[in-house]
Amino acid sequence: MFDFVSFFPRAVMQGIPLLLGATGETLTEKSGNLNLGIPGIMYVGGICGVIGAFFYEQSGNVNGILAVLIPLLCCMLGSLLMGLLYCFLTVTLRANQNVTGLAMATFGVGFGNFFGGSLIKLTGSDVPSIALSATSSYFRQSLPFAEKLGAFGKMFLSYGFLAYLAIVIALVSSYVLKRTRVGLQLRAVGESPATADAAGINITRYKFVATCVGSMIAGLGGLYYVMDYACGVWSNDAFGDRGWLAIALVIFTIWRPNVGILSSILFGGLYILYLFIPTGTNLAVKELYKMLPYLVTIVVLIVSSMRNKRENQPPESLGVPYFREER
Amino acid sequence: MANKSGRSVLHISKRGALPWYAAWAIRGAAIVLALIVSGVFTAALTGLNPLGVYAAMIQGAFGTERKVWILGQNLAILLCVSLAVTPAFKMRFWNVGGEGQILIGGLATAACMILLGDKIPNWLLIIVMVVSSVLAGAIWGGIPAICKARWNTNETLFTLMMNYVATQLVAFMVIVWEVPKGAGKIGIINQNTEAGWLPQIGSYKYLLNILVVAALTVVMYFYLTRSKQGYEISVVGESERTARYVGIKVGKVIVRTMMISGGLCGLAGLLLVGGTDHTITTTIAGGRGFTAVMVAWLAKFNPFTMVFTSFLLVFLSRGASEITTIYGLNHSFGDILTGIILFFIIGSEFFINYRLSFLKNTGKGE
Numbered sequence: 001m002f003d004f005v006s007f008f009p010r011a012v013m014q015g016i017p018l019l020l021g022a023t024g025e026t027l028t029e030k031s032g033n034l035n036l037g038i039p040g041i042m043y044v045g046g047i048c049g050v051i052g053a054f055f056y057e058q059s060g061n062v063n064g065i066l067a068v069l070i071p072l073l074c075c076m077l078g079s080l081l082m083g084l085l086y087c088f089l090t091v092t093l094r095a096n097q098n099v100t101g102l103a104m105a106t107f108g109v110g111f112g113n114f115f116g117g118s119l120i121k122l123t124g125s126d127v128p129s130i131a132l133s134a135t136s137s138y139f140r141q142s143l144p145f146a147e148k149l150g151a152f153g154k155m156f157l158s159y160g161f162l163a164y165l166a167i168v169i170a171l172v173s174s175y176v177l178k179r180t181r182v183g184l185q186l187r188a189v190g191e192s193p194a195t196a197d198a199a200g201i202n203i204t205r206y207k208f209v210a211t212c213v214g215s216m217i218a219g220l221g222g223l224y225y226v227m228d229y230a231c232g233v234w235s236n237d238a239f240g241d242r243g244w245l246a247i248a249l250v251i252f253t254i255w256r257p258n259v260g261i262l263s264s265i266l267f268g269g270l271y272i273l274y275l276f277i278p279t280g281t282n283l284a285v286k287e288l289y290k291m292l293p294y295l296v297t298i299v300v301l302i303v304s305s306m307r308n309k310r311e312n313q314p315p316e317s318l319g320v321p322y323f324r325e326e327r
Numbered sequence: 328m329a330n331k332s333g334r335s336v337l338h339i340s341k342r343g344a345l346p347w348y349a350a351w352a353i354r355g356a357a358i359v360l361a362l363i364v365s366g367v368f369t370a371a372l373t374g375l376n377p378l379g380v381y382a383a384m385i386q387g388a389f390g391t392e393r394k395v396w397i398l399g400q401n402l403a404i405l406l407c408v409s410l411a412v413t414p415a416f417k418m419r420f421w422n423v424g425g426e427g428q429i430l431i432g433g434l435a436t437a438a439c440m441i442l443l444g445d446k447i448p449n450w451l452l453i454i455v456m457v458v459s460s461v462l463a464g465a466i467w468g469g470i471p472a473i474c475k476a477r478w479n480t481n482e483t484l485f486t487l488m489m490n491y492v493a494t495q496l497v498a499f500m501v502i503v504w505e506v507p508k509g510a511g512k513i514g515i516i517n518q519n520t521e522a523g524w525l526p527q528i529g530s531y532k533y534l535l536n537i538l539v540v541a542a543l544t545v546v547m548y549f550y551l552t553r554s555k556q557g558y559e560i561s562v563v564g565e566s567e568r569t570a571r572y573v574g575i576k577v578g579k580v581i582v583r584t585m586m587i588s589g590g591l592c593g594l595a596g597l598l599l600v601g602g603t604d605h606t607i608t609t610t611i612a613g614g615r616g617f618t619a620v621m622v623a624w625l626a627k628f629n630p631f632t633m634v635f636t637s638f639l640l641v642f643l644s645r646g647a648s649e650i651t652t653i654y655g656l657n658h659s660f661g662d663i664l665t666g667i668i669l670f671f672i673i674g675s676e677f678f679i680n681y682r683l684s685f686l687k688n689t690g691k692g693e
Binding site: 100118283294297318 | 614
């Protein structure tokens with residue numbers, strides 16, 4: 001029979017990287033930047049964390065706090081640089097957003113796989129593979145009493161701190177977007193930059209900050225995947241198409257990070273549903289199950305455009321560069 | 328872009344059209360800069376002098392006759408996909424679903440080869456393959472277009488999602504058709520009968536693909552610049568409202584153009600499955616659907632310029648793969664180099680489109 005208690009935590013663990021990626025992308029898209037480089041940024045975030053942790057573990061004695069902080073900072077620095085690059089090209093140099101995003105996706109995935117595959121050779125160390133078990137154990141540290149609480153503990157308290165951080169980030173982003181002045185101005189930038197500009201809002205600054213913060217959040221998704229989900233083992237292409245799925249999640253949640261918390265778990269569940277559905281010997285059907293998250297996204301995309309409700313639409317100027325003199 | 332406190336003000340203004348040689352000089356400078364940066368980057372990692380790196384790259388791309396043919400084949404396929412996405416882009420329809428359209432075209436080809444392989448004569452089989460692959464791609468591209476035309480559904484996101492639906496569909500069919508059972512792959516289709524393999528011209532395996540794509544390049548150029556439909560595409564792309572006022576049925580143009588775009592991607596799938604690989608995997612498109620977006624954009628949607636931009640990207644990836652084999656680096660190295668070059672070219676467009684001037688601040692402000 002369907003074992004929900006063991007299914008749910010796995011769905012959550014699949015969902016957290018998507019949630020972080022989607023929250024980051026939502027913030028970015030609210031500023032009018034359609035950053036298709038998110039998959040690349042998540043790879044870069046993951047590998048930068050791995051590089052930081054790798055050098056720290058190589059250096060000998062491992063201290064718990066530093067073992068968490070160093071990868072965290074490296075990851076955020078790496079994804080910040082990617083975000084800055086995207087902004088510099090699309091905002092300052094007014095390049096096409098789709099082309100820049102796709103180039104960043106190519107670059108980022110290549111960057112992750114290259115350093116993931118060559119880190120050992122480049123540094124000349126004598127370990128067989130990148131397995132950061134010490135660092136990972138700190139990232140996976142859950143509350144000590146979680147196991148005593150039975151099913152409840154397993155379903156809600158068994159995750160590493162990044163999972164809870166992801167939920168907090170989503171809630172905070174949602175609050176900022178909806179209830180604060182900064183959020184209002186950010187939405188104005190994404191909806192109609194010309195109006196926002198006339199109201200005295202610094203478009204460039206908002207686009208930069210939103211995109212860079214968004215990139216850093218998305219980068220954490222990559223870090224969570226490597227350190228927590230994959231137990232600190234980097235294997236090339238293992239992260240797969242989760243970055244694109246995160247972009248799908250943004251649409252699915254109709255640009256609301258708080259909706260993303262439950263939706264990401266749903267997506268995570270759909271992503272691994274094939275493992276839990278008894279299909280017998282017919283392996284082929286499992287491949288069809290993997291199609292589900294994308295089909296669901298397409299349906300949401302079509303339905304929301306059909307109903308054409310104003311609050312459910314993408315930001316009006318999404319993907320359109322803003323150049324003051326061009327109005 | 329007024330600088331509040333500074334004495335001199337950086338002023339950005341839109342340029343009129345630059346003469347083509349000036350624009351290409353800027354792009355050329357960007358490519359040279361990018362090559363220097365990637366050379367230094369490679370040298371830092373491999374400890375080799377940058378000139379040696381370039382030599383190795385040229386060696387990898389043109390070293391032997393076989394390598395030149397592979398370069399030509401890769402160039403042909405990438406160019407084919409780039410040509411396919413171009414009409415859509417000219418219409419400002421962001422077709423990032425090339426990947427899925429190639430896969431579905433390849434899948435249709437493989438289906439014909441497997442199911443009809445020894446039942447109908449070879450010439451008929453090939454005709455069926457061509458028709459079905461183009462049709463499959465056209466349908467795959469047409470679905471997002473219909474939604475765009477009717478409900479203004481976001482096409483970038485829709486076509487993106489269609490890629491993964493196609494990938495999973497191929498993964499499903501691969502398991503259904505796998506040979507032998509449990510292998511997880513199809514292997515060479517019709518290895519003994521060669522039924523459905525596109526004919527070889529002389530002893531050159533890749534020549535047919537190259538010729539087909541060369542012809543397609545010329546046709547696409549005339550379609551875009553000299554035909555009524557091509558004109559409609561540019562009007563819709565420049566301004567949908569204008570198009571409506573002059574009586575162009577915008578929805579019809581969107582759907583028709585996307586079906587052409589998807590159909591040509593399907594053709595690329597045919598060339599891959601029927602012409603070279605004779606098998607199908609989920610990775611057969613190899614990211615070309617995305618790379619083609621950049622190729623087409625860099626070439627400013629001119630089919631002949633696209634020959635050069637796709638050559639540049641194919642050269643890079645072939646050259647980089649040579650470096651990785653020589654120095655035992657990871658194959659993703661090529662993606663990094665491609666990324667660096669693209670960033671430079673993307674950035675250089677700014678200096679083609681805009682003029683930077685330093686104004687002395689006269690105190691009056693702007």
